[in-house]
Amino acid sequence: MTKISNLTPAEKEGLVLEFVDAVRAGFPSPASDCAGSRIDIVRELSNHPDTTFYAQVNGDSMRDAGLLDGDLIVIDKSLEPHNGDFIVAAIDGEFTIKEFRMDPDRQGGWLIPHNPEFQPIRVTADDNFSVWGVVTHCIHRTRQ
């Protein structure tokens, strides 16, 4: 079969006519100029979507702070932990969630549970300890 290969269309893309908003009869809606976008809860929960992760709470040691067993927490990994932040920490190969208190000399700190049945955990730079992320929100389902 003969093939003609040097033929190309003059214009790849044709002229495209855009639709304008339909012209309607009747009275215009008085709200049309004041339209806002609806609240987006996901956007409120994550300032940094690229570094936001979710986890499920399994246990009671943060009960008195309102992080209950089964709750869904929002974690931002990009944040630097401050004193008083709830953090996801990795200790000896396991994740946990606690309140973070750093020593003034920054050589170590405490991981503080919010439940009298649990003891605070002492951590130092030498321990197998690191901060994985900062807990920013806790989502608790109220209707079972």
Place this chain on the structure above:
Amino acid sequence: MMYALADCNNFYVSCERVFRPDLWGKPVLVLSGNDGCVVSRSNEVKALGIKMGVPLYQIKDLVTQHNIACFSSNFPLYGDLSARVMSILRSHTTRFEQYSIDEGFISVDHLPANKRKSTCERIVKEIYQGTGIPISMGIAPTKTLCKVASKYAKKYKGYKGACMIDTEEKRRKALEGFDIADVWGIGRSAQAKLAAVGITTALQFADKSEAFVRRLFSKPGVMTWKELNGIDCIDITELAAKQSITTSRTFAKAITDRAELEQQLANFCDNCARKMRLQRSVCDQVVVYAITSPFRNDIEQYHVVQQVTLPVPTSDTREILGYVLRAFRPLWRDNVQFKKAGIVFTHIVPENAVVPDLFDTRDRVRDAALQRTIDSIREKQGRSSLILGTQLALPSQKDMPVFKADHHSPLYTTDIHQVINIKVG
């Protein structure tokens, strides 16, 4: 022009480790989806001498002996973490090109020369802290030199994750200590050619005359040589278009029935064509292959490898499958035990870049409408709701791969029911 390459370290393994602190510093490997071959290794696994691509059964003993954690590929997870890494990278520049799931180039021209390395060090830190994925960066005037620099950054901690080749002295020094086999674009055959003339380092190759290189290699080899000498000539969008889409499978039980093998090929074609349509591309070259088990000396060995050129680039499953089967049927042999088969789509181009063929006999408008309808029905009703006759049924139990390494990690970031479960005791 100065580029910076961000290259994720042992990417799939790193993804698995983000959510598993118990595996930090431990040997970890990731296996390919259906073949059970090693596709990603932690440094600890590399140190044990386990090579890329080896099948799991060959290293079973090492895995048990060193307690290596093995994972099946979890692409939804890798895809999501890759998108996060690339998005952070993109936020640092106006010019960004993603090259693969774990590599992306940015332009650093907007930064003053004395700020480029420190900025990249900060990006490395930011990406690691924000996503848990360790990356290395290479800064250089060409993409091939960026690759060289990133390997240095990966190897030596002193670079703080970012190595820059910005002077002639640094370029020569970096290439001198660089194995020619590790240069981007130098394949096994090129390496053999160069070894034959005594070239083993990147510098020896770069120092050869252009005439010498042209005698030995065609265009891609010459481009690599130029890039090593600091002349920017590789266009990433062009390279990305050269990539291919593959579906292949090793069968649990060898196939001797033609209809059964054709059913498999139909599924592979369907899978590849669906992926291609998702990225709004078409292709005009397809390779179909079917082989017997290379590990069986007791049976007749037979390999079918057939390249099919399509008259017009397309992504239509029916059209492509028609050509594939027409090419495959004459090569069929009875009593051959086919153990593995696959389909590879190459020459992939964006669908709007295709010049129509004047003598085309197909009604492409109608075909495209039909394909769109089929796709939308399958999207709603599931992939096996509507199939071609040749496909009979989508993979069932008996088509399961041989080394079904079911070590899938949870979909931590894409399924709310599989998020990390943190014990708060």
